[in-house]
Amino acid sequence: xxxxxxxxxxxxxxxxxxxxxxxxxxxxxxxxxxxxxxxxxxxxxxxxxxxxxxxxxxxxxxxxxxxxxxxxxxxxxxxxxxxxxxxxxxxxxxxxxxxxxxxxxxxxxxxxxxxxxxxxxxxxxxxxxxxxxxxxxxxxxxxxxxxxxxxxxxxxxxxxxxxxxxxxxxxxxxxxxxxxxxxxxxxxxxxxxxxxxxxxxxxxx
Amino acid sequence: xxxxxxxxxxxxxxxxxxxxxxxxxxxxxxxxxxxxxxxxxxxxxxxxxxxxxxxxxxxxxxxxxxxxxxxxxxxxxxxxxxxxxxxxxxxxxxxxxxxxxxxxxxxxxxxxxxxxxxxxxxxxxxxxxxxxxxxxxxxxxxxxxxxxxxxxxxxxxxxxxxxxxxxxxxxxxxxxxxxxxxxxxxxxxxxxxxxxxxxxxxxxx
Numbered sequence: 001x002x003x004x005x006x007x008x009x010x011x012x013x014x015x016x017x018x019x020x021x022x023x024x025x026x027x028x029x030x031x032x033x034x035x036x037x038x039x040x041x042x043x044x045x046x047x048x049x050x051x052x053x054x055x056x057x058x059x060x061x062x063x064x065x066x067x068x069x070x071x072x073x074x075x076x077x078x079x080x081x082x083x084x085x086x087x088x089x090x091x092x093x094x095x096x097x098x099x100x101x102x103x104x105x106x107x108x109x110x111x112x113x114x115x116x117x118x119x120x121x122x123x124x125x126x127x128x129x130x131x132x133x134x135x136x137x138x139x140x141x142x143x144x145x146x147x148x149x150x151x152x153x154x155x156x157x158x159x160x161x162x163x164x165x166x167x168x169x170x171x172x173x174x175x176x177x178x179x180x181x182x183x184x185x186x187x188x189x190x191x192x193x194x195x196x197x198x199x200x201x202x203x204x205x
Numbered sequence: 206x207x208x209x210x211x212x213x214x215x216x217x218x219x220x221x222x223x224x225x226x227x228x229x230x231x232x233x234x235x236x237x238x239x240x241x242x243x244x245x246x247x248x249x250x251x252x253x254x255x256x257x258x259x260x261x262x263x264x265x266x267x268x269x270x271x272x273x274x275x276x277x278x279x280x281x282x283x284x285x286x287x288x289x290x291x292x293x294x295x296x297x298x299x300x301x302x303x304x305x306x307x308x309x310x311x312x313x314x315x316x317x318x319x320x321x322x323x324x325x326x327x328x329x330x331x332x333x334x335x336x337x338x339x340x341x342x343x344x345x346x347x348x349x350x351x352x353x354x355x356x357x358x359x360x361x362x363x364x365x366x367x368x369x370x371x372x373x374x375x376x377x378x379x380x381x382x383x384x385x386x387x388x389x390x391x392x393x394x395x396x397x398x399x400x401x402x403x404x405x406x407x408x409x410x
Contacts, residue, residue, distance in 0.1 A: 032330065092408075117329050117330050118330055120329055120386070121326045121327070121329035121330045122326070123386060123387075124322050124325055124326035124329065124385055124386070125237065125322050125323055125326045127387065130386060130387050131387060133386070134386060134387060134388055138386065138388060139388070142388070149407075156409065157408060157409075158407050158408060158409075159407060159408070159409050162402065162407045163398065165389070166379070166395070166398055166399070166402065167402055167407045169378075169379035169382065169383075169399070170375045170379065170399070170402055170403060170407070172382075173374075173378040173379040173381070173382040173383075174371070174374035174375065174378040174379075176378070176382050176386075177374065177377075177378040177381050177382060177385075178374075178378075180329055180385065180386075181325070181328060181329070181335060181338070181339060181343065181381075181385075182328075182332065182335050182336060182339060183339055183343060183344070183347070184370075190371065193368065193371055194371065194374070194375070197367065197371065197372055197375055197403070197406075198375060198402070198403075198406065198407060199406050199407060199408045200406040200408055201402075201403065201404050201405040201406030201407075201408075201410075202354075202363050202364060202367045202372045202375070202403060202404060203297075203362060203363060203364070203404045203405055203406075204361065204362075204363075204364050205406075205410060
């Protein structure tokens, strides 16, 4: 039983964990990914370097978990479960618009925007980190859209021959590019329009 | 007449200009944007720093022109004019697919990929540079699609109430995101599929 943490130790761990996430997100936003070190995260969080290495194997691991935690907090603040499925009310357009509007809110929130840009920028030139960000953060979110589009296919609202993994990019990727590369403004009207165009096409019906 | 360059001086200038473009693109790919300096570009190109400052006001200016020149070379190698309009054969799907296939080739070419990633990564976190890249490089290319979609609207191939500047993102942004963030493989089949989905929608017709 000696290995089982006491309630006090668990609380202390949870507090350290939150301090480490906050320190990692703040640092990467301030100095960029290359200059964010485990030492600097530890110093800012007020813990020893060994505390970080007990839980994570690298700064990339710390940061990916910190982003997952931030996304979970944002979801809870919006009254949702973290990693909740895309809602399925039977109205595909309305469900997609609702989720994309929540994403607009997140992208425009500096708590997310600043550290997420730093991580995304590094992922563009650092292939290993880029692939970790995709497999750990992006792809699990995209799979929630895949599931919703499959359910829409079963209900006859999306053509059976459509590949859901490609189809979701018609509304997700334009928003991602406007955010990442600042190719245009981001708004609810904009994401609503993307959903309409993606579902019904730009050619006359 | 003393200010008019002799043919020899023009040739020397043109040779220096090409050497400077090549040096700038190589350096940014090797060491990243922040460590690419006008001094280092000059040294690598075998010219004096003052030669660069005679023609450009900053390293960002040099790099943007170097990319425009590279895009022009790629277009000429493919038998097209630089900044040529999207072809208008009357078959919108075929015209968009052809241009996107050429973009796939460019994105998969290391001569473009390596320096372009370095510039794009910096643009994600450096808002001023990001906006220069958009206004100098990206937006002029996107406007070629806007023109083609407007012509398609006039011909009745795209609905009149569609905003062409948003519609083009349905096929351009997914390709951009797969390239930038490595969210999936890039191929002709993929971009052909994007065009089909964008034109006809994913909902049954």
